[in-house]
Amino acid sequence: MKNILEKEFYQLSISNRRVLDFLQESALDGMSYIDIENPSNRWMNEQFWKLLGYSKEEYQNEQINPLDLIYAEDQQVALNHIKLHCHEDMSTMDHIIRYKHKSGKTMWIRSRCMTIHDDQGKSSRVLSAHINITELKRKEQFLSQCNTAAKIGYWEVDLVNDVITWSKMTKEIHGVPDDYTPNLTSAISFFEKDKSEDLITKLVNEAIYSHKSYEAELEIITLSGQRKWVKTIGIPEISQNKCIGIYGTFQDIDEQKKNQQLLQENVSKFRGIFDSTFSFIGFLTPEGVLLEANHTAMNMAGLKPEDVIGKNFWDCYWWQISEETKIQLRKNIQIAASGQEIAYEVPVWIKDKQPVTILFSLRPVFDQNGQVIFIIPEGRPIQEIVDARNRYKSVIEGTNVGTWEWNVQTGETIFNERWAEIVGYTLEELAPISIETWLKLAHPDDLKISEKKLQACFDKTAEYYDCECRMRHKDGHWVWVQDRGKVFIWTNDGKPLLMFGTHQDITESKKTTQLLGTFIQQAPSAIAMFDLELRYITASEKWLLQNDLESQEIYGKRYFDLTKEVRKSWNDHFQSCLNGQTHSADEEKFIKSDGSVYWLKWKMKPWKNDQGNIGGILMYTEDITDKKIAEEQFLISQKAFKANFDNAAIGMAILNEKGQWIEVNKRLCDIVGYSSDELKALTFQAITHPEDLDVDLGLFQELKDGKRTHYQLEKRYIHKDGHIINIILAGAVVRDLSGQILYFVSQIVDISELKQAEQQVKTLLNVTQDQNARLKNFAHIVSHNLKSHAGGISMLLDLLQGDKPDLFEEEVFKLFRGASENLSETIKHLTEVVEVNLNAQEKHENILLKPVIQKNIDSIATIAKNAQVNINYQSPESLSVSAIPAYLDSIVLNFLTNGIKYRDPQKAQCSLKITAQEVGENVLITFEDNGLGIDLNRHGEKLFGMYKTFHKNTDAKGIGLFITKNQVESMGGKIEVSSQVGVGTTFSVYLKKSP
Numbered sequence: 002m003k004n005i006l007e008k009e010f011y012q013l014s015i016s017n018r019r020v021l022d023f024l025q026e027s028a029l030d031g032m033s034y035i036d037i038e039n040p041s042n043r044w045m046n047e048q049f050w051k052l053l054g055y056s057k058e059e060y061q062n063e064q065i066n067p068l069d070l071i072y073a074e075d076q077q078v079a080l081n082h083i084k085l086h087c088h089e090d091m092s093t094m095d096h097i098i099r100y101k102h103k104s105g106k107t108m109w110i111r112s113r114c115m116t117i118h119d120d121q122g123k124s125s126r127v128l129s130a131h132i133n134i135t136e137l138k139r140k141e142q143f144l145s146q147c148n149t150a151a152k153i154g155y156w157e158v159d160l161v162n163d164v165i166t167w168s169k170m171t172k173e174i175h176g177v178p179d180d181y182t183p184n185l186t187s188a189i190s191f192f193e194k195d196k197s198e199d200l201i202t203k204l205v206n207e208a209i210y211s212h213k214s215y216e217a218e219l220e221i222i223t224l225s226g227q228r229k230w231v232k233t234i235g236i237p238e239i240s241q242n243k244c245i246g247i248y249g250t251f252q253d254i255d256e257q258k259k260n261q262q263l264l265q266e267n268v269s270k271f272r273g274i275f276d277s278t279f280s281f282i283g284f285l286t287p288e289g290v291l292l293e294a295n296h297t298a299m300n301m302a303g304l305k306p307e308d309v310i311g312k313n314f315w316d317c318y319w320w321q322i323s324e325e326t327k328i329q330l331r332k333n334i335q336i337a338a339s340g341q342e343i344a345y346e347v348p349v350w351i352k353d354k355q356p357v358t359i360l361f362s363l364r365p366v367f368d369q370n371g372q373v374i375f376i377i378p379e380g381r382p383i384q385e386i387v388d389a390r391n392r393y394k395s396v397i398e399g400t401n402v403g404t405w406e407w408n409v410q411t412g413e414t415i416f417n418e419r420w421a422e423i424v425g426y427t428l429e430e431l432a433p434i435s436i437e438t439w440l441k442l443a444h445p446d447d448l449k450i451s452e453k454k455l456q457a458c459f460d461k462t463a464e465y466y467d468c469e470c471r472m473r474h475k476d477g478h479w480v481w482v483q484d485r486g487k488v489f490i491w492t493n494d495g496k497p498l499l500m501f502g503t504h505q506d507i508t509e510s511k512k513t514t515q516l517l518g519t520f521i522q523q524a525p526s527a528i529a530m531f532d533l534e535l536r537y538i539t540a541s542e543k544w545l546l547q548n549d550l551e552s553q554e555i556y557g558k559r560y561f562d563l564t565k566e567v568r569k570s571w572n573d574h575f576q577s578c579l580n581g582q583t584h585s586a587d588e589e590k591f592i593k594s595d596g597s598v599y600w601l602k603w604k605m606k607p608w609k610n611d612q613g614n615i616g617g618i619l620m621y622t623e624d625i626t627d628k629k630i631a632e633e634q635f636l637i638s639q640k641a642f643k644a645n646f647d648n649a650a651i652g653m654a655i656l657n658e659k660g661q662w663i664e665v666n667k668r669l670c671d672i673v674g675y676s677s678d679e680l681k682a683l684t685f686q687a688i689t690h691p692e693d694l695d696v697d698l699g700l701f702q703e704l705k706d707g708k709r710t711h712y713q714l715e716k717r718y719i720h721k722d723g724h725i726i727n728i729i730l731a732g733a734v735v736r737d738l739s740g741q742i743l744y745f746v747s748q749i750v751d752i753s754e755l756k757q758a759e760q761q762v763k764t765l766l767n768v769t770q771d772q773n774a775r776l777k778n779f780a781h782i783v784s785h786n787l788k789s790h791a792g793g794i795s796m797l798l799d800l801l802q803g804d805k806p807d808l809f810e811e812e813v814f815k816l817f818r819g820a821s822e823n824l825s826e827t828i829k830h831l832t833e834v835v836e837v838n839l840n841a842q843e844k845h846e847n848i849l850l851k852p853v854i855q856k857n858i859d860s861i862a863t864i865a866k867n868a869q870v871n872i873n874y875q876s877p878e879s880l881s882v883s884a885i886p887a888y889l890d891s892i893v894l895n896f897l898t899n900g901i902k903y904r905d906p907q908k909a910q911c912s913l914k915i916t917a918q919e920v921g922e923n924v925l926i927t928f929e930d931n932g933l934g935i936d937l938n939r940h941g942e943k944l945f946g947m948y949k950t951f952h953k954n955t956d957a958k959g960i961g962l963f964i965t966k967n968q969v970e971s972m973g974g975k976i977e978v979s980s981q982v983g984v985g986t987t988f989s990v991y992l993k994k995s996p
Contacts, residue, residue, distance in 0.1 A: 006044045010034045010128075013117070030110070031131040033067070037116075037124055040080065041068050049131055052110070054103030072099040072107075079112075097134065109138035152253035158185065159246050160209070171251045174231060176223030191221045201233070208237040209244045218254065230258035281319075281359065281380035287338040287373050289314045289331065298380070303352040314378065319349040322356055323996050337363035337376045346383065346613065348922075357384045403504035405439075405486070409459075409497045412436045423482060423506045425475030444471035444479065450534065451484065458488055459497045466502065467614070469532075481511045483614075510610050527624075530608065532617040535560045535575060547624060578605050578618050588625060599626045632738070652728075652749030658705060658742060660684040672728070672751045674721030685747070690717035690725065697730070704734045704745065715752070727756045845883045845972065847995040850917050850924065851876045853886075857893045858915075861901065868901045869911060876917035881995035882924045888968040889992075895961045896928040896988055903932045905983070923974070923991045931985040937978070944978060 031049025036042040045067060050060045053070060068076060075098045094115070100108040111134045117126035154171030158164075165183045172181055175191055189205075192198040197219040204215040214236045221231055235249040281298035283291055291314045299306070302318055309317040314334065315327040326347060333343045344362040351357050359380035366375040403420030407413075414436050421428050424442055431438055440448065447470040457463035466486040471479040486502025521528050521539050527547045529540035537555040545551045548564060555563060574584040585604035592598055602623040610616040646653050652669030654662055662680045670677055673688055689697055693716040700712040711733040718726045731748040858865075858872055865872055882889070900913035914929045935944065945966040969976050973993050980986040 006034055006036065006042065006126075010044065030133040033112075033129045033131065035127040035129070037127060041066055043067050052131070052133055053100055053108065070100050072101070075099050097138075107135070108133065109135045154251045155249070156188075156251055157246065157248040161245050167251075174223075174229070174251055174253045175221065176225050176227065191223070193220055193222055197221065204235065205247065208235050208247050212237050212239055212244060218258070229253065230255040279381070281378075281382075283314075283378050285314055285334065285363075285376040285378060287365075287376060289334040289338075289376075291317060292375075301351045301357075319351075322348055322350050322354075333363055334376065337365050338373050340365050340367070340371075340373055349380065357382055359383060403482075403506075405502050405504065407436060407486075407500045407502075409488075409500055410492070414438065420504050423504060424472050424480055430475075442472045444473070447471050458486075458500075466500075469507065469616075480506060481508045483507045483510075483610075507610065527622045529560075529620050530617065531560060531620065533579060533615070535618065537563075538617065544622070547622065574605060575618065578607050579615060581607055581615065583607070588629070599624060600629045601625065652747075652751070654680075654685075654747045654749070656685065656745045656747060658745075660686055660701065663744060669749055672726060672749060673718055679721075688718050690719060693717050701732065701745075704732060705742065707740075710734060718749075726751060727753045844885070845993075846886060847881050848884055848886060848889060849878075850880045850882055850926070851878060853889055854893050854915060854917070854926075857890065857897055861894070861897055864898075865901055865913075868904060870901050870904055871910065871912045872897070872900075872915070873912065874915040876915075880917055880919065880924060883993040883995050884972050885968075888972060892965050892968055892990065893926075895965045896990075899961065900928060900930040900932065903986075904930070905932050905985075919994060920991070922994055924994050926990045926992065927987055928990075929985065929987040934982040934984050934986055935978075935980040936982050937980055945976070 031046055031052050033043055033045045033049060035044075045060075047057055050057065055065065059065070071079070079096055079098050095111070095113050097109060097111050100110055102108050111132045112129045113132070114127050114129040116124045117128060119125045152170065152174065154168040154174055156168065156171050157166040159166075163185070165185060165188055167175075167181075167183055169179060172179060175181075177183075189198060189201060192201050200217060201219060204213075204217060207213045208215060214234075216232070216234045218230060218232050221229055223229055230253075232252040232254045233249060235247050237244045238246040238248060278295065278297060281295070281301065283294040283298060285291055291309055291312055294304075294306070294309060298304075298319070299309075304318060314320070315330045320327050320330055326349070329347070333345070337343050342362065342364050344360065346358055347361050348356045348358050349361075360383045361378070361380045364377045364379070365373040366377060368374045403423050404417045405420055406415040412435050414434055416428065416431070416434055416438070418428055421431050428434065443451065447468070451468045451470055454463065454466050454468050458466045464487065466484070468484045470482055470484050472482055474480050483505040484502065485505075486500050488497040488500045490499035492498050521530050521541050524541040525543065527541060527544040529544045530538040532538055536557050536559050540550070540555060542551075545555070550563060553563065578584060583604070583606040587602055589601050589603065590598060591601060602625045603621065605618055605620040607615045608617055608619045646655075646664070647666050649666055649668060652672050653666045654669055655664040657663055661684050665677055665680045667677075670680065673680070675683070675688075686694060686698070696714060697716055700709070700714065703709045704712065711731065713729065713731045715727070715729050718728055720726050729750045729752055733746045735743045735746060737743055854874055854876065858874060897913070897915075904911040908931060912931050915927070916929075917924060917926045919925075937944070945962050966976055969990060969992070974991045976991075977989040978986065979989075
């Protein structure tokens with residue numbers, strides 16, 4: 002049965018046209034019909050119930066009271082609203098009511114209503130059309146919350162009615178009460194006069210008369226007198242080409258502005274540190290685009306920002322040294338972008354494509370959500386360390402790594418063959434293998450350290466296990482190993498299950514450390530070397546003396562156990578140093594137990610073993626107590642300085658930072674012709690010759706900036722009577738203990754008479770320069786004439802071959818032709834050497850090796866044949882080296898002729914074998930003969946010395962190997978030799994491989 006109101010509604014909709022029109026215009030998301038006398042008696046159409054999440058069956062069968070779905074506070078608002086309109090016949094009203102959706106969420110519904118009167122004219126019903134504005138309301142609330150959080154208010158100026166409207170937030174920003182009513186004059190008065198007020202007035206006028214929108218950051222003064230930065234946006238409202246109003250926003254940006262200023266100060270400080278550091282540092286995006294690079298990186302490579310900024314890092318100049326380097330960098334950037342830190346050694350280019358090895362790292366920078374937002378690349382030049390390490394490379398070359406796998410819970414252990422080989426065993430000899438195998442072989446003292454470090458891994462306070470230990474070799478001696486490992490698998494209850502690691506034989510490395518210890522022991526400074534546990538490895542005699550340790554055994558004892566007077570802050574320094582940091586102080590005050598004071602200059606830094614791992618700390622100290630006492634005595638000596646100043650035989654002056662004379666002595670007055678009072682009224686700029694002023698000012702500015710402590714230059718003064726005075730000026734800056742400038746000291750020597758003598762010297766210099774030029778011309782003429790004569794020989798051979806081609810089928814003429822071509826090539830190289838020497842610069846070229854060696858073999862083929870020496874050469878066709886052509890020819894030729902010259906005449910077959918192959922970044926060329934051989938025990942140290950000979954060969958001059966070694970080393974290579982008397986000699990030449 003239909004609801005009574007529903008029937009009535011249908012009848013009304015048929016009889017009353019206004020009702021139908023209303024339905025057509027307004028019924029969007031539902032309709033309702035309400036009894037005013039009994040509001041709980043109401044009818045909603047099916048569309049409205051669907052809006053609230055109910056089906057037709059639910060609202061019909063469950064007898065849902067619609068009033069229960071309205072928020073209580075909104076029910077009264079709606080009823081009051083209806084009562085206000087009940088006296089008007091068929092009046093309409095509009096209000097917003099919150100309903101409870103079936104799911105529990107809030108629905109905002111706008112209801113457009115009209116009252117219906119009965120025949121007596123009494124309001125009896127309300128007809129409503131509903132629109133769902135929930136999404137709009139949520140966005141409105143969100144926008145309001147955002148504006149409140151961002152401190153953004155709005156404002157409006159009605160120019161027609163001269164009314165200004167401020168939102169609550171706008172009033173809050175100005176510090177005025179909620180009932181404050183602004184006008185145009187009072188609104189502008191909040192802006193500071195002659196500053197922000199002028200600008201806002203200008204912007205408002207431009208909006209009114211030029212119809213321009215504006216956006217500006219300005220300072221206001223709130224009602225309470227507080228200064229505050231705000232951002233205001235204004236938009237003119239135009240009607241019929243006339244501004245009728247302006248509206249916009251007002252935002253409190255005071256905290257943001259102050260943070261920006263603070264950030265700018267911090268950025269300036271950071272920039273100073275960033276650009277002054279010795280390391281190469283930059284900023285990358287996670288994709289590898291270079292955003293910034295410091296001055297060190299730019300200057301070392303001779304680059305400008307536009308050369309690299311905005312480019313992919315691997316495409317920048319530094320990394321073009323090789324394709325492999327670029328590929329490796331791209332992979333490592335991807336790893337860093339994933340959140341891991343990367344560090345490795347790599348060669349890069351600096352100026353003029355010169356390679357230098359750096360310790361390079363990529364460190365990710367995270368935001369508060371743990372996402373990588375930047376990558377910091379840093380490179381520290383370590384070429385000297387690399388060179389030193391390479392000198393010891395042959396000692397540890399060929400060292401393999403042993404591996405181990407340990408089930409921590411069961412004790413089951415797996416070693417590889419190399420692990421056993423390090424201590425002189427085979428795996429079969431060590432069987433059955435378990436963790437007990439390691440415990441039996443390890444040194445008892447080192448086991449204690451090992452157990453402590455293992456426990457740190459098990460407790461997860463350390464990610465890796467790393468320990469240097471001694472192991473008993475099969476023949477009884479101790480072998481040092483670097484034992485490293487990591488727990489890879491954990492049990493469900495957090496216990497370590499499976500651990501994997503390596504053993505590396507570092508016995509030779511330990512010997513190297515001992516060599517370093519010997520150097521430290523003999524060092525004239527106070528230096529000490531400690532291991533990772535801060536136990537003494539060695540110390541210099543001066544260190545022992547300075548720390549009262551001469552009579553004690555220090556090896557293996559901890560630093561803290563032997564030194565009582567240690568700053569607490571040093572504990573943090575030590576730990577930081579073991580993590581790779583360096584700490585130092587130019588001066589620090591200490592008080593001994595007896596109350597006496599002493600001053601130290603100190604530095605501590607980590608040292609690394611041959612594997613590149615931190616092995617401990619090197620510490621240097623210098624007692625500067627006497628220096629500090631001397632500084633105090635200096636203050637006392639100032640009076641003596643004054644006496645010397647006034648009576649000096651040279652001109653002396655004290656100046657301020659502007660260059661004004663503060664004090665001048667009598668000799669300076671005599672030199673320039675001014676009295677003391679006259680000079681003090683002037684600056685040094687006033688009497689300096691104009692052509693000399695810029696240089697002097699530049700050096701003076703460098704003194705002020707701290708870039709230098711003194712300078713000296715020759716310049717000219719203008720005498721009071723106008724004539725020129727030639728002087729030598731020495732300038733220096735005097736600072737207080739905090740580094741602030743006190744004054745500048747100048748010493749002036751009149752050299753006018755010396756200048757006359759100098760002119761005579763210049764005449765002699767001109768003669769000398771002319772002679773030097775003639776010598777250079779002579780070098781060029783000799784080179785040119787040799788080239789011309791060689792060309793003549795080649796031309797004559799060409800003519801002869803044209804006339805007598807059959808002759809060149811004979812071996813002699815073939816050799817003659819080869820010798821001629823080699824002579825021309827040699828003269829070409831000599832010409833290049835002349836040019837190199839004249840320019841004082843040698844340039845490397847990429848040279849295919851095989852043609853060079855073959856050419857030199859061909860050139861001495863006759864000599865080899867007559868000496869009955871068989872030459873055999875093997876090399877890849879594409880093998881190329883980076884070398885100076887003339888040097889490479891000379892090196893090859895010298896070893897070829899030596900192999901022939903020092904052959905063994907007692908042997909039936911003499912041979913010289915030449916091979917070439919790649920070895921890492923180098924090319925190895927070996928010259929192996931079966932000649933006389935050299936006694937290296939007697940002659941090894943002087944083998945490459947000048948004028949040193951080792952056989953009675955009449956042709957030996959003792960210069961060839963000396964020149965060859967210098968040529969090889971000048972190209973970044975090295976020579977090694979092995980020889981046995983009566984067996985033969987092998988020379989190994991290492992040259993740089995072509996990039």
